[in-house]
Amino acid sequence: MDNLTLLADGFGAVLTPENLLFCAIGVLLGTFVGVLPGIGPAMAVALLLPVTFGMDPVPAFIMFAGIYYGGMYGGSTTSILLNTPGESASVMTALEGNLMARAGRAAQALATAAIGSFIAGTIGTMLVVFFAPALASVAVQIGAPTYFALMVLAMIMVTSVLGGSPLRGFIALFLGLTIGLVGLDLNTGQPRLSFDQPLLADRIDVVVVAVGIFALGEALWVAAHLRRSPLHVIPVGRPWMDRTDLRRSWGPWLRGTAYGFPFGALPAGGAEIPTFLSYLTEKRIAKRKGVDEFGKGAIEGVAGPEAANNASAAGTFVPLLALGLPVTATSAVMLAALQGYGIEPGPGLMTDQPELVWALLASLLVGNALLLVLNLPLAPVWAKLLRIPRPQLYAGILFFAALGAYAANLQAFDLFLLVLLGLLGLAMRRFGLPVLPLILGVILGPLMEFRLREAMAISGGDVAGLWSEPLAVVVYVVVAIAVTAPFVFRRVRPAPSAVLEEPGTPAQDQEKVR
Amino acid sequence: MSTPLDTPTTAESPRTSPGPDRDLAQLGLAAALVVIGAYTVYDASTLRVGFGDPVGPRVFPYVIGTVTVVLGVLLTIATLRGDVAEAEGGEDVDLRQPADWLTVLKLVGVLMVTVLTVSFLGWAISGAILFVGAAWSLGSRTLVRDVIVGLVLSVSSWYFFHEGLGVILPAGILDGVL
Numbered sequence: 001m002d003n004l005t006l007l008a009d010g011f012g013a014v015l016t017p018e019n020l021l022f023c024a025i026g027v028l029l030g031t032f033v034g035v036l037p038g039i040g041p042a043m044a045v046a047l048l049l050p051v052t053f054g055m056d057p058v059p060a061f062i063m064f065a066g067i068y069y070g071g072m073y074g075g076s077t078t079s080i081l082l083n084t085p086g087e088s089a090s091v092m093t094a095l096e097g098n099l100m101a102r103a104g105r106a107a108q109a110l111a112t113a114a115i116g117s118f119i120a121g122t123i124g125t126m127l128v129v130f131f132a133p134a135l136a137s138v139a140v141q142i143g144a145p146t147y148f149a150l151m152v153l154a155m156i157m158v159t160s161v162l163g164g165s166p167l168r169g170f171i172a173l174f175l176g177l178t179i180g181l182v183g184l185d186l187n188t189g190q191p192r193l194s195f196d197q198p199l200l201a202d203r204i205d206v207v208v209v210a211v212g213i214f215a216l217g218e219a220l221w222v223a224a225h226l227r228r229s230p231l232h233v234i235p236v237g238r239p240w241m242d243r244t245d246l247r248r249s250w251g252p253w254l255r256g257t258a259y260g261f262p263f264g265a266l267p268a269g270g271a272e273i274p275t276f277l278s279y280l281t282e283k284r285i286a287k288r289k290g291v292d293e294f295g296k297g298a299i300e301g302v303a304g305p306e307a308a309n310n311a312s313a314a315g316t317f318v319p320l321l322a323l324g325l326p327v328t329a330t331s332a333v334m335l336a337a338l339q340g341y342g343i344e345p346g347p348g349l350m351t352d353q354p355e356l357v358w359a360l361l362a363s364l365l366v367g368n369a370l371l372l373v374l375n376l377p378l379a380p381v382w383a384k385l386l387r388i389p390r391p392q393l394y395a396g397i398l399f400f401a402a403l404g405a406y407a408a409n410l411q412a413f414d415l416f417l418l419v420l421l422g423l424l425g426l427a428m429r430r431f432g433l434p435v436l437p438l439i440l441g442v443i444l445g446p447l448m449e450f451r452l453r454e455a456m457a458i459s460g461g462d463v464a465g466l467w468s469e470p471l472a473v474v475v476y477v478v479v480a481i482a483v484t485a486p487f488v489f490r491r492v493r494p495a496p497s498a499v500l501e502e503p504g505t506p507a508q509d510q511e512k513v514r
Numbered sequence: 515m516s517t518p519l520d521t522p523t524t525a526e527s528p529r530t531s532p533g534p535d536r537d538l539a540q541l542g543l544a545a546a547l548v549v550i551g552a553y554t555v556y557d558a559s560t561l562r563v564g565f566g567d568p569v570g571p572r573v574f575p576y577v578i579g580t581v582t583v584v585l586g587v588l589l590t591i592a593t594l595r596g597d598v599a600e601a602e603g604g605e606d607v608d609l610r611q612p613a614d615w616l617t618v619l620k621l622v623g624v625l626m627v628t629v630l631t632v633s634f635l636g637w638a639i640s641g642a643i644l645f646v647g648a649a650w651s652l653g654s655r656t657l658v659r660d661v662i663v664g665l666v667l668s669v670s671s672w673y674f675f676h677e678g679l680g681v682i683l684p685a686g687i688l689d690g691v692l
Contacts, residue, residue, distance in 0.1 A: 054679040167588055168599075171547065174582045178554055181578060185571040190561050192575060193554060222606045223621055223652060224613045390606060391654035392663065398621065398648045399641060399664075402628055403671055406637070407681055415629040419622060426618065431543050432599040445578075453569040461568030 026066025034074020176441020217425015264315020636686020
């Protein structure tokens with residue numbers, strides 16, 4: 001297998017003692033930041049971006065891979081021990097995971113989450129190894145019109161299909177597109193929306209946007225609603241599983257992986273749907289076997305969704321590497337990180353800089369393995385982080401957010417932008433505007449304009465040039481189906497979002513009771 | 515860009531009384547959208563069109579600005595029809611209490627101090643002020659401990675960026691000391 005040889009070369013580049021050290025640091029930092037309450041994986045990656053400034057691409061990637069998986073695992077630890085998922089993808093894990101923890105089985109819940117993440121992440125990354133190059137070789141042949149169509153698809157999917165309220169999704173998307181407009185126009189070099197500020201003409205750094213919206217916005221929002229009564233943290237021992245737990249977990253791990261990867265790899269994106277499907281499947285199977293512990297802390301309900309979550313996260317690398325399309329908040333931040341190294345993800349990446357791609361994929365596998373090795377013994381330490389007093393915790397988040405935004409360009413003006421964007425992030429949370437469409441708008445907006453102008457220049461200004469490629473037409477048909485399907489479904493049965501939210505409500509109700 | 519500043523402060527009334535049918539603060543957001551969209555369109559109209567580029571620099575902002583205005587109008591209609599925003603929950607978020615905008619204001623003030631001082635006081639001092647000020651705003655009253663933690667964080671991050679990453683954060687008044 002050609003791909004495997006290339007991957008082996010990637011391992012060769014990655015497996016030096018120095019790189020392994022970077023990877024271990026990345027895993028530790030990622031888990032550390034991810035465990036902190038209020039910080040999801042996307043925010044963890046955004047906050048830790050500056051740590052890799054000034055590093056060479058390969059060590060930076062391997063550190064990122066560690067941060068990425070560490071941040072995700074940290075997020076599940078929080079949701080299991082606190083029953084308050086930081087992001088929608090870990091809602092399902094929190095359901096049974098917290099029940100297990102309260103039944104005194106926190107150690108087993110964390111263990112099945114860690115091992116499940118490892119298995120799903122490894123299988124998922126191996127699938128990326130096989131799929132991404134194939135997709136990229138197809139992608140090289142497609143032109144600007146199809147690209148434009150694909151970006152429309154990604155935006156429509158993220159905005160109207162995944163979110164609860166399409167209107168709010170579109171508001172967030174267009175705010176993001178507006179932010180993406182700021183700066184010099186690509187062709188004519190004129191500043192747009194820059195208020196005669198030379199610093200704005202340079203475009204707003206995506207790192208500043210990500211840190212402002214994710215980290216500062218979240219910290220300000222929490223500050224406005226800080227829980228005065230501390231949450232109950234469940235103490236945890238060293239994670240371990242006995243043979244029964246293992247026998248009950250491996251099926252859900254594999255089924256969760258099977259659900260997660262395709263959803264991550266499609267531009268439909270998101271881990272919400274596969275984690276939900278995995279949860280439902282495991283519940284149904286448990287019922288059929290007559291050992292239904294769901295509602296009392298079933299290990300299957302942690303193993304399956306956790307695997308689905310991680311497999312979907314691995315799957316998002318397929319559209320990210322092959323097409324340059326991010327479909328989750330975390331992969332949007334990863335894309336910004338890659339761009340920071342002058343690497344433009346897209347079909348050219350696989351052929352132009354293959355050694356980087358294979359090093360990144362090898363890094364993901366190494367990071368995943370190190371995560372398992374480091375985090376199983378360290379779980380009790382991470383659990384202690386949940387007890388950091390909240391004022392100091394959020395002061396620390398503010399400190400690192402400012403550091404990250406400032407270190408990118410050493411401009412005090414960037415800090416000012418950070419504050420403005422933080423207030424925007426606060427307003428978005430207040431008005432229930434989803435964050436992902438905004439980030440996607442900021443990143444994809446300029447790319448989309450570039451492709452649009454390229455396509456129109458080729459066709460000599462004829463609008464029909466936008467659907468001159470068969471693949472572009474196919475994508476537009478998918479867009480049309482995606483837009484109309486929810487309306488059709490809504491007539492037949494309740495809205496998909498309502499169905500999805502249903503299992504989330506018990507957790508929220510319990511929270512209210514306490 | 516300044517409009518998001520105003521919106522959160524107007525949001526207080528509907529949060530404190532949980533009963534109202536209409537979320538009138540959303541009208542502020544809708545108005546902000548209309549203003550942002552209209553300005554985007556105006557700004558684009560001042561651009562010169564280049565040669566040999568059938569799309570030009572104006573089309574994209576025209577479309578974005580127009581749609582943003584339309585979204586603002588749609589949000590107004592939805593709000594008047596009784597659409598209420600579902601505020602985001604979270605690990606440390608307690609939505610049952612009324613929002614505490616005073617704390618947010620204090621934090622923004624502390625951040626602005628950092629913005630204004632970082633260039634001449636340097637990161638080691640400004641960063642420490644940021645940490646201490648933010649912790650105090652959020653209700654911490656262990657001032658001595660916060661100052662020690664803040665200084666350790668800011669000085670160690672300065673050295674980490676300097677030695678480890680080759681990024682020279684400004685030393686400010688501590689130039690030569692660090």
